[in-house]
Amino acid sequence: MAQLDVQGMCMRGSSQELRLPSNDLKRTPVEDIRSLRLITAIKTPYLPDGRLDLEAYDGLIDMQIAQGVKGVIVGATAGEGHLMSWDEHIMLIRHTVDRFGASLKVIGNTGSNSTAEAMEATEKGFAVGMHASLHINPYYGKTSTHGLLAHFNSVLPMGPMIIYNVPARTGQDIPPSVIQTLAISPNFVGIKECVGNDRVRQYAEEGITVWCGMDDQCHDGRWDFGAVGSMSVASNLIPGLMLELVTGKKSPSLNEKVLRLVEWLFHEPNPIGVNTALAQLGVVRPVFRLPYVPLPLSKRLEFVGLVKDIGRKHFVGDGEVQVLDDDDFILVGKH
Numbered sequence: 001m002a003q004l005d006v007q008g009m010c011m012r013g014s015s016q017e018l019r020l021p022s023n024d025l026k027r028t029p030v031e032d033i034r035s036l037r038l039i040t041a042i043k044t045p046y047l048p049d050g051r052l053d054l055e056a057y058d059g060l061i062d063m064q065i066a067q068g069v070k071g072v073i074v075g076a077t078a079g080e081g082h083l084m085s086w087d088e089h090i091m092l093i094r095h096t097v098d099r100f101g102a103s104l105k106v107i108g109n110t111g112s113n114s115t116a117e118a119m120e121a122t123e124k125g126f127a128v129g130m131h132a133s134l135h136i137n138p139y140y141g142k143t144s145t146h147g148l149l150a151h152f153n154s155v156l157p158m159g160p161m162i163i164y165n166v167p168a169r170t171g172q173d174i175p176p177s178v179i180q181t182l183a184i185s186p187n188f189v190g191i192k193e194c195v196g197n198d199r200v201r202q203y204a205e206e207g208i209t210v211w212c213g214m215d216d217q218c219h220d221g222r223w224d225f226g227a228v229g230s231m232s233v234a235s236n237l238i239p240g241l242m243l244e245l246v247t248g249k250k251s252p253s254l255n256e257k258v259l260r261l262v263e264w265l266f267h268e269p270n271p272i273g274v275n276t277a278l279a280q281l282g283v284v285r286p287v288f289r290l291p292y293v294p295l296p297l298s299k300r301l302e303f304v305g306l307v308k309d310i311g312r313k314h315f316v317g318d319g320e321v322q323v324l325d326d327d328d329f330i331l332v333g334k335h
Helices: 030-034 054-066 086-100 115-127 145-153 176-182 197-205 218-224 239-247 252-265 272-280 297-310
Strands: 006-010 017-021 038-041 071-074 105-109 132-136 161-165 188-193 210-212 229-232 287-289 330-332
Touching: 030 105, 030 188, 038 239, 054 086, 071 086, 086 105, 086 115, 105 115, 115 132, 115 145, 145 176, 161 176, 176 197, 188 197, 197 210, 197 218, 210 218, 218 229, 218 239, 218 252, 229 239, 239 252, 252 272, 252 297, 272 297
Parallel strands: 038 071, 038 229, 071 105, 105 132, 132 161, 161 188, 188 210, 210 229, 287 330
Antiparallel strands: 006 017
């Protein structure tokens, strides 16, 4: 990445000075992001002491690229951005851009329930080269509709932005009126929608780019309701099949095959399933940052059967799938 000409600039809502480019960086055209059919919410792997395992991380993304994936989200729920420090988070975004930015689009999950944190993280994310940002609505300390607009508009001028609506995690649905207002901005890319396919259809009919955020609904969302594609957790495991599901043609039989895995994957809250599965596939170390713990032995045995039924060739990695003993897993509290 070209060296930046910077000047000191104090960001609103922060007591610390953040050095930013004196001139606007060249931003990625929003249409380049809107064209992505499959975007993987990439897993963040760890070393035994809980630090980020960049070698394993690079391997995961290499496998995504090899299967045709053109976009990743860094530090989303599956990537456990909420368990990272902001320094780790921005470092990982920069690492991903520097290592893979020429091969795929890097979307940084720089949202926060704190507007000041979202602003600072988003400025830093664009400064290190991310192509777009992903923003959730403020959770726990929920705000009003006007507050949602003020929050999102605080970061929208910085560059291409995708909104992430997942009321099951935030406790608050982002109403269509908010999205319709934000969509006027040239920096608005679209929305990752987890409410259901009726909402997907509404946005599609209004000309708003929408990705299905639920792996169990993405096939129908794509082919029957107008979603441009999927932002997926399952694609960490089966990127080729998930890409086929949203770019090939309508295929109820393929969807049925994938749904068996998806049901297993979300038996417990994400990212417990994907963390367990990737460890069993041998592509990441069996290390969990608490409060996440692996799925129990019975579910690990079930996964071995699923891999056999679906076909090992469709999964990432090339080693034999393992059950793993409980003692094989390392749980890290402080890191």
